[in-house]
Amino acid sequence: MITGHGKTAVAGPIHLDLSTGVMGNDPRVERTVKTVGQMKRVFLDEQARSEMDPAQVMYAMEYWKPVPDGTEAGLFFGNSTVFPGVIGEEYFMTRGHFHAKRDRAEFYSTASGTGMLVLMDEQRCATVQEMGAGSTHYIPGRIAHRVVNTGAVPLTFLACWPSDAGYDYAAIEEQGFSVRVLRRNGVPEVVVQL
Numbered sequence: 001m002i003t004g005h006g007k008t009a010v011a012g013p014i015h016l017d018l019s020t021g022v023m024g025n026d027p028r029v030e031r032t033v034k035t036v037g038q039m040k041r042v043f044l045d046e047q048a049r050s051e052m053d054p055a056q057v058m059y060a061m062e063y064w065k066p067v068p069d070g071t072e073a074g075l076f077f078g079n080s081t082v083f084p085g086v087i088g089e090e091y092f093m094t095r096g097h098f099h100a101k102r103d104r105a106e107f108y109s110t111a112s113g114t115g116m117l118v119l120m121d122e123q124r125c126a127t128v129q130e131m132g133a134g135s136t137h138y139i140p141g142r143i144a145h146r147v148v149n150t151g152a153v154p155l156t157f158l159a160c161w162p163s164d165a166g167y168d169y170a171a172i173e174e175q176g177f178s179v180r181v182l183r184r185n186g187v188p189e190v191v192v193q194l
């Protein structure tokens, strides 16, 4: 039912393919990629990373921000696709972050592919959750999060997060996560790295 007069402040819908998580060709959808060259010192084997093609895309993101960055009480929606691969014996993964506003939470929901969601609190206590089509993950505030593709195909997940959450990459750049996911004998192994 439509009531009242004049124009509302409600944005129209965007469309995404739920089987792949990929968003349609809508001008409101922003797109960005992270390349191997942008992942300096993120991986255990920095030497192996530096010898790879720096232009190779490690992960790609699409996001829809219906309100400006930093808006209190709004929401953003997006997806990330982490491509399959390893650097040394470490699977391709996202840099990972805490939210700048530490108490802000987030949902992740896997569309396709397989991997692991690495979660770590401010005391560096970590856990991992398996990701696969349909797996839906609640990431509480004050928890750093990173996604690792442990499969042979791209891993795509959807995300919904507060528009005032922001990103704090610095804490992770300085100390990294306390666990890493490595390919050992062809299978993923979670290794503690305090």
Ligand SMILES: [Fe+2]
Pocket (backbone or CB within 6 Å): 097, 098, 099, 106, 145, 161
């Ligand atoms: Fe986040």
